Amino acid sequence: MKNNSYVIVSPCRNEAEFMRHTLDSVIAQSVRPTLWVIVDDGSTDDTPRILSEYANRHSFIKIVRRDDRGHRSVGPGVIEAFYEGYRAINADKFDFICKLDLDLELPPNYFKTLIQRMAENPRLGTCSGKPYYVDSGSGKLVSEKCGDENAIGASKFYRVECFKQIGGFVREVMWDGIDGHRCRILGWIACSWDEPELRFIHLRPMGSSQKNIVSGRMRHGYGQYYMGTDFVYMTASALYRMTRPPLIIGGLAMWLGYIQSYLCRKERMKDKEFRIFLRKYQWSCLLNGKKRATVTLNQDGAARWDPSAPPKFSEI
Template sequence: MMTQRYVLISPCRNEAQYMRQTLDSVVNQTITPTQWVIVDDGSTDETAAILAEYQSRYDWISVVTRSDRGYRAVGPGVIDAFYAGYATINPDNYDFLCKLDLDLRLPRRYFEILIARMEENPTIATCSGKAYIEHDNGELEYERHGDETSLGMTKFYRVSCFKAIGGFVREVMWDGIDCHHCRMQGWIACSWDEPELRFIHLRPMGSSQQNIYVGRMRHGYGQYFMGTDFLYMLASAVYRLNEKPYILGSLAMLWGWLEAWLKGKPRYEHLEFRKFLNTYQWRALLVGKQKAIEEIMQKHQR
């Protein structure tokens, strides 16, 4: 029988504009969470009132309230808020856990399908669907993400694997580092672009910061911190030239990497990880990501 015990942990701050859509889409899932811990990270809008309303209606929703720091923290700040929620649960009581943002609209069978896929394939450590932006005319625009990663706004994890990789690092690029740590141990990190797993991202990536260019620069810095080689960063920027904002978005990514390098900013201290990452990235440039990952998996199977 499919195991269905899963817990959601949702860091949020000032999400009143979007959160009802996320709350309702989770409430209406074919398999509801065993528990949903929502961390109000110092909201100053109507977030707290909306959370109190849903908490009073569903006994599996609990709220953790943090004090207002005075600004929105992305990256490490989000993970600090996530762990404030994680500290309130015993992860061993669940088969799966998910870090879930509150600016999403999920399809009704979303978690049912993810659980089924992970039950079918025990080598999957983390997975997700794909994110789309919905325009005013109803047209959907794909937010481009590689198939070799689970998306940061909805990271669905096998609890045993999450614990084995040490969880999320409290640093920028946490949502890429975790997937590479999974591969280092012979597990799969993935996402699927299928109709029943496509979810709506109500706030475009990077727009929660000062502007989308700051978000792109931050991505470049994150790649630098993680240990990405400049040539791979350049190839990634070229690949994204036809992604909005055209050209300038790619240049912002490159500048984020270069600025960090020029300033001699610190990099992720896990040297074994950075060696693994560079080897994988060079193979990906030569043979493609899918083939490079297949080679990694084959080595673990020997």
Template sequence: MRRYCLITPCRDEARYASRTLDAILRQTAPPASWVIVDDGSSDATPRILAEYAARAPFIRVLRRPDRGDRKLGGGVIDAFYTGYDTIDPAAFDYVCKLDLDLDLPPRYFERLMDRMEADPRIGTCSGKPYFFHGGPPPAQVRFPLDDTSALTSEMLADDNSVGMIKFYRTRCFEQIGGFVRELMWDGIDGHRCRQLGWRALSWDDPELRFVHLRPMGTSHRSWWTGRVRHGFGQWFMGTDPVFMLAAATYRMTRPPRVVGGLAMLRGYLGSMLRGHPRYGDDAFRSFLRGYQRACLVRGRRRALAELDARQARVWDPERRPSAPARDGAGAARAAG
């Protein structure tokens, strides 16, 4: 079975929406259903969505009232669950949280499902995002992305699916309790997968590379805001301080050079000094820090391979789903 459902929270995406909509309509393995949640757009997004919904019977558009501004982190997941709560998860083998600012190769979902069928422990996976440097992306992108000379990789780690296109085995998504309504929801989920014995992966293969039309971390305000927000999210998740310093140092080598890493440290240290709350699952934070320290000592690739091998003994695809972890720190305790 290859029934998958896309769920797309969006707001004011008129600049990019048609690119993503066309990319999905070109898929060799199209979705069984696509629920798009317009989170109060004030631009031409509703008109564009209506036009495509009239053309493709599997597209269904829901609209949330305008709250005045983007609400990052929890707001994105609120909108996601507005769509997710309207479906029967048991009717789909896979579910995907998909952003509306991407351009994808036509065999993207077909290839992901091939890999998941070959390894039943893969709970979530994705390709890798690239963006065009030095100007806006061209009107047409030639896939697969064998030549990346005009592109910049967002250099995301291999140990999770990427936040803008999280493709999940539905059974795994239900077992981990879904997404938390906080920043770093897209980091917590992958570690929760491994905690329960599932594998979370992304691959930098030409056939799975895709274009992020709005680079990650730029925020809807600025690069600085996006990177500070990421540092806050790392604090909330429970990231080890030494690992955070190493990650920020590495990020200084990527655009925007130096200041991006400094902004991450500001978000993390500022949250620490203010005593901001953390993800409310002590066992999860201990699991996370053990893995992060192993990455520092043995390297991420070796540490990930060793952890995945150890966690195979706890994997149980028939385990009862966790209580929904949607409400941040408090619900996270129940999910643990």
């Protein structure tokens, strides 16, 4: 180990409204990052000035600037910006790497707790806490109800060996789901915990950063289609999401995004082994429940796990 050092890479674009919350909550961490690379993806608001202000005050913050492409691009655009920051570091100098959004508010022991969990389980490849948002009517915190079988896309905390072995993130919409399945293919464990010290506030509703939340949910439906999700599983997932805000319309938009992609014969992942693995897991989730299916798969994965093996995938 390298003294439990970690580096954060944060792609951002026009985050002036939220970013001070994230910047201040990372600075206030009980275990700070060794390095924090923030990639300004062509911001046109006050983001560059705020970043300069914080970088001038804190030496562990490094800013990488990209040209303005003229619009926000989630999925491929976010990952391209992430890799701009990744190329500015030597990942081998760190134990952990985190892809972190700049619209979050983290509890003070967030990273300390994640590092402790990693130390307790060497097969744990990626993990995170759970996102909550503030209800505009009641002012109460509401869970975004993300599954336990993966780290949350807004906060992807990775063991560097695992991140390199799975090939990093694909440059597609479903990058934050594909990575967790690739972990399981190789015997690594991906998970998230809904515990007080790991609950973070998502200052912007999930899936609403480009256009609106309905467009975001339709984009999610395309992402599920792209990675090879089975129609029956997609329907069950959409029905569940209909019970979460925005009621009915959110889950319906996901399902329509999937169906539209199918009818238009859009491109799907070419990795046949991945699609077979994914659908087998999804059917196990439908028949046995996701928690039991994931536990069984993680138990079986112990025989496949080899942290010293060369990368199986090649996205990086």
